[in-house]
Amino acid sequence: MALLSELKEMVIYGNMAGIEEKTKECLKQGLQPSQLISEALIPAMDTVGEKYKNGEIFVPEMLVAAKSMQLSMGILKPLIAAGDLKTAGTVLIGTVQGDLHDIGKNLVAMMLEGAGFQVVDLGTDVAPEVFVDKVREINPDILGMSALLTTTVPQMGVVVEALKKAGLRENVKVVVGGAAVTPEYAIQIGADGYCPDATGAVDWARQVVQK
Amino acid sequence: MLIVGEKINSSLKGVTEAVKSRDAEFVRNLAIMQTEAGADYIDVNCGTLIDEEVEALPWLVKTVQEAVDRPCCIDSPNPAALSAALRVHKGKALINSITAEKERYDAILPLVREYGAGIVALVMDDEHGMPKDAGTRIEIGWRLIERLLKDGVPIGDIYIDPLVQPISTNGNMGVIVLETIKGIKDAYPDVHFMCGLSNVSFGLPKRALLNSTFIALCMMAGLDGAIINPGNRRMMSVIRAAEALLNKDKYTVNYLKAYRSGVLE
Structure with missing residues (x-):
């Protein structure tokens, strides 16, 4: 379908100026909102992730692609009944206590949304009890934590322990990332995974949710 | 331009192992290499070894100063580790770093005074965290300088860090740093500056090109110190x-x- 592939291209190349127009055109031609999402927007972000991983495109290009997708979603979402919006899964995400870095965490959240996940972002400097309470409240498939500082990394272990204590550890997959985090540390604290970047996080999240 | 050599940092490859096993030769070589390449200070950071930082940091200082005639930039937010390292340091050290965050300020200031050290001051406070605009950064910088002066730290011992962040996720981040340096330099011509630069190019190709162009722009704005690899x-x-x-x-x-x-x- 020509229109679908045009819409897809507009996401991949980050055509923020034209994408809303194109989305409306698709709808006028009788295409279903859910179809636009599953057959154009999400595949487009998959391509973007792939290109980023291969070093063909860079962070700013990934950013405008995601923003383009968000513009299109802004039109489509209100047209879909709440229950009908299929999500790939729910991810709770945040930067640990004492750490104010959000750039990597935001990129991860953005790419997960692009892949069709529902993302709940707790922001930065998130206390362990806030992570635990939110896990209890929304029962996400995945909890993702970020830390950029060597001094705040140990907070990730604190959160895992707090989840255990609250009896919630088995309900959620825990994944960690950020410049100061290593795969060895993830194993050491008993996290389920470590991801080095935003596209790695999407691959990991899909695998985990499929299981 | 004051050059702080950044290579003795346990988040860099091989350094954690060297510090853990107290491999003095490895550390000495890094110190000598950086000094020969033009480093004025040698940065020492073993933040990844959080359990033994209090022992490892002074060991690094001693090992570096046995090898080269240079002061250290002692890089840690942990007052106990800083204190242990300052105790064995010869000459005028640079402490990295203090902020306007209350807890951090109160913990680090006594060390600056006790040892008469230079101090790297990040433009962060409790209310704004890492501010997203130059105006707030300048204001926090001014406040930090006034506070440090009042607490007896000479202006020439203060090194403001304007917080370099990537332009790939916010196109204005380079300009914000330039404006911050300029805004603080205009009000306090005798204050110094110190920052790492490589963050600016995160997410983009040919990072060395961006990093070195950026340092020239920052120097134009008033930057007179940088934490870099002098071997670059x-x-x-x-x-x-x-x-x-x-x-x-x-x-x-x-x-x-x-x-x-x-x-x-």
């Missing part, structure tokens, strides 16, 4: 050239010296 010849060449062009290098003595020693490229 391109970066050092740009610094020497910018110093000459900005008349920070009388009769271009250092530029010509660098030329004759074959390091310019």
